[in-house]
Amino acid sequence: MTKVLAFTNNKxxxxxxxxxxxxxxxxxxxxxxxxxxxxxxxxxxxxLFIGGAExxxxxxxxxxxxxxxxxxxxxxxxxxxxxxxxxxxxxVSMAKAVSQLASIQMGKxxxxxxxxxxxxxxxxxxxxxxxxxLNELTVNALVPSxxxxxxxxxxxxxxxxxxxxxxxxxxxxNYIGAREVRVVLNMLDDRYLPGNIWASSHTGMLYRQAQQxxxxxxxxxxxxxxxxIRTAFDRGLTVVEYKPGEEAAxxxxxxxxxxxxxx
Numbered sequence: 263m264t265k266v267l268a269f270t271n272n273k274x275x276x277x278x279x280x281x282x283x284x285x286x287x288x289x290x291x292x293x294x295x296x297x298x299x300x301x302x303x304x305x306x307x308x309x310l311f312i313g314g315a316e317x318x319x320x321x322x323x324x325x326x327x328x329x330x331x332x333x334x335x336x337x338x339x340x341x342x343x344x345x346x347x348x349x350x351x352x353x354v355s356m357a358k359a360v361s362q363l364a365s366i367q368m369g370k371x372x373x374x375x376x377x378x379x380x381x382x383x384x385x386x387x388x389x390x391x392x393x394x395x396l397n398e399l400t401v402n403a404l405v406p407s408x409x410x411x412x413x414x415x416x417x418x419x420x421x422x423x424x425x426x427x428x429x430x431x432x433x434x435x436n437y438i439g440a441r442e443v444r445v446v447l448n449m450l451d452d453r454y455l456p457g458n459i460w461a462s463s464h465t466g467m468l469y470r471q472a473q474q475x476x477x478x479x480x481x482x483x484x485x486x487x488x489x490x491i492r493t494a495f496d497r498g499l500t501v502v503e504y505k506p507g508e509e510a511a512x513x514x515x516x517x518x519x520x521x522x523x524x525x
Contacts, residue, residue: 264382267389267522268407272430273423274394276413277448279306280491281514285411286389287500288518290347294386297340299324299374300352301359301399307391308351310495311343315351323353327377328402329362330369336377345500348385356399363398370398375406387522396430404434410441411521413448413485416468421475428479444521445476449487483517486510 269282279302286307290296300307301324308315308323320326326334340348353359363370374390382388392403404410412427414420424445431441447469453460460466473480486509494504502511 264385265387265409265522266378266382266407267387267409267411268392268403269390269411269413270392270400270403270427271394271412271414271420271423272396272400272427273420276394276415276420277485277491278394278413279304279391280495281411281413281446281448281485281517282389282391283307283310283495284491284500284502284514285518285522286347286387287345288502288515289387289389289522290345291502292518292523294523295384296347296387296389297381297385298347298349298389298391299378299403300349300391301356301374301403302352302391302393303354303356305352305354306495307389308349310498310500311345311347311349312341312351316354318351318353320353320355320358323351325353325355325359325362328359328373328399330366330373332377335380337381340381345503352391356393359399360397363402371401372405374402378406396427401434404431404441405438407441409521410443411446412443413446414472415449416447416454416465416472418468421468421472425475428476443479444481445472445479446481446517446521447472447484450484451487452484455484481517481521483513483520485513485517 390403414424454466488510490505490510
């Protein structure tokens with residue numbers, strides 16, 4: 263059965279898109295058939311996996327089917343990436359998608375789900391990168407998902423937004439059914455972790471708070487604050503392409519092994 267994985271948070275700056283892109287690529291390297299659906303105006307995943315994403319006509323992006331009736335269906339908008347996966351690209355004008363969906367009288371929350379039903383049998387994994395806010399696009403990412411990842415940084419503001427995101431998902435489950443949720447501490451300096459030099463600092467105490475606050479939904483895998491991830495993206499690479507043997511790449515691989523590809 264196809265696993266549909268949504269990466270979301272109702273706050274920007276948590277590294278959500280970069281983590282989604284790197285996780286999708288690591289998953290594709292296992293030999294799995296992977297599709298990425300980009301719903302963000304930053305077009306992070308689109309830019310990484312296909313060249314010239316910022317210049318794509320709107321009719322060649324998700325904007326073409328996030329409306330009723332659709333101009334084109336999803337199967338006509340899939341690009342093959344040289345990195346061994348497929349992608350449906352976003353547009354820099356994704357705000358239009360929000361207004362397009364808002365104008366639909368019934369079924370606006372399931373537009374993406376119905377499109378994915380057309381092609382999901384072709385893929386083992388579908389990764390959805392949603393915008394850093396709570397709107398119609400975010401809801402469309404949550405409805406078809408089987409597992410939801412919420413990347414967060416180690417600070418109180420991110421924690422509050424992550425808690426509100428979890429509450430929203432739990433309330434939505436009354437209508438869409440149960441969803442597995444995993445909070446991932448992202449861009450974390452390992453020196454704040456227990457047993458390390460800054461563990462007793464204020465930020466180190468926030469890590470212990472995260473363990474208490476998110477408890478059973480907190481992934482044991484943390485993603486380090488690494489220049490390798492940022493530099494890789496600037497060079498059009500994922501971190502496993504850029505520095506495959508370094509800690510950041512190993513940690514993304516561990517996340518995929520534990521949270522994505524494990525049964």
